[in-house]
Amino acid sequence: MKFLLATIAWLSFVPWAAAAGKVQVYILAGQSNMQGQGVVDLDHPEYYNGGKGILNNVMKNPMMAKRYAHIQDAEGKYIVRDDVFVRHVTNNELKLGGLSIGFTSYSGRHHIGPEFQFGHVVGDVTRQPVLLIKTAWGGKSLYKDFRPPSSGGEVGPFYQQMLNEIEEGLSRLETEFPQLGNKYELAGFVWFQGWNDMFDQEALSQYETNLVNLVTDVRGALQVADLPVVIGETGNMGDAAGDNMKQIRAAQQRAAEKLSNAAFVKTTSFARPKEESPNVGHGHHWFGNAESYFLIGDAMGKAMVRLKQPSKE
Numbered sequence: 001m002k003f004l005l006a007t008i009a010w011l012s013f014v015p016w017a018a019a020a021g022k023v024q025v026y027i028l029a030g031q032s033n034m035q036g037q038g039v040v041d042l043d044h045p046e047y048y049n050g051g052k053g054i055l056n057n058v059m060k061n062p063m064m065a066k067r068y069a070h071i072q073d074a075e076g077k078y079i080v081r082d083d084v085f086v087r088h089v090t091n092n093e094l095k096l097g098g099l100s101i102g103f104t105s106y107s108g109r110h111h112i113g114p115e116f117q118f119g120h121v122v123g124d125v126t127r128q129p130v131l132l133i134k135t136a137w138g139g140k141s142l143y144k145d146f147r148p149p150s151s152g153g154e155v156g157p158f159y160q161q162m163l164n165e166i167e168e169g170l171s172r173l174e175t176e177f178p179q180l181g182n183k184y185e186l187a188g189f190v191w192f193q194g195w196n197d198m199f200d201q202e203a204l205s206q207y208e209t210n211l212v213n214l215v216t217d218v219r220g221a222l223q224v225a226d227l228p229v230v231i232g233e234t235g236n237m238g239d240a241a242g243d244n245m246k247q248i249r250a251a252q253q254r255a256a257e258k259l260s261n262a263a264f265v266k267t268t269s270f271a272r273p274k275e276e277s278p279n280v281g282h283g284h285h286w287f288g289n290a291e292s293y294f295l296i297g298d299a300m301g302k303a304m305v306r307l308k309q310p311s312k313e
Contacts (some may be wrong), residue, residue, distance in 0.1 A: 036113020
């Protein structure tokens with residue numbers, strides 16, 4: 001019944017008219033789980049648990065057919081959207097193109113991250129084209145690596161690199177995506193990070209403040225004072241998580257509550273057992289379960305729409 005009510009509520013959303021002629025740009029930032037670890041089609045019996053939890057297989061569940069119906073065409077190929085685009089700089093390449101599978105830090109097109117379903121959700125309710133700029137690196141803390149200026153001390157190198165990649169993506173919009181032109185509107189910021197800050201008590205105690213400062217500083221740097229912000233919960237391991245992770249989750253929620261025009265997205269219910277996932281030793285990466293990443297992106301997208309709907313209809 002809860003799922004039915006949620007579906008009905010979601011269907012009540014209607015497309016909003018964004019600034020005329022302007023591409024709607026969303027920034028998706030964080031660490032390795034924002035990069036994306038959800039396995040699409042790798043099913044080696046030794047290395048990927050026989051394909052359990054990969055996207056190719058989770059969508060075969062008849063009860064989930066409607067949930068995944070929009071991501072493949074009639075021939076079973078993953079669609080490539082022509083109204084939602086992605087820009088993601090990895091260690092080895094610059095990935096550009098219409099939203100589909102493969103916009104992660106891995107080479108090839110074998111993984112997804114939150115951007116996958118997030119892009120489908122916001123794209124479906126936005127009349128203008130959408131661009132997702134992904135800027136994420138594995139193993140990075142908010143306390144040090146992403147440390148924002150307002151927190152004092154040395155500004156984190158990846159805070160600055162994040163801003164550099166955003167600026168680069170915006171300045172190259174017309175060159176990299178000539179079909180979109182050069183007019184854009186910054187539409188939202190999504191943050192999905194927290195794992196590394198759990199292992200240092202000072203980082204843990206500062207997390208809430210640092211996250212509020214990060215959002216405030218990013219809004220200032222981008223010159224959008226009330227930029228809609230979605231903060232994804234570090235929900236790895238589900239309800240069985242340890243105390244440190246639960247402290248991070250609480251800090252993330254409190255930070256969202258302190259910020260204007262911000263939403264906290266719970267993700268613990270999206271965790272799947274390692275026995276039902278492809279990467280059984282990677283609890284820090286949701287065991288590589290594609291359904292987890294799909295649902296995370298879905299919830300983030302819907303939270304973003306709820307933030308924007310009142311003022312953008």
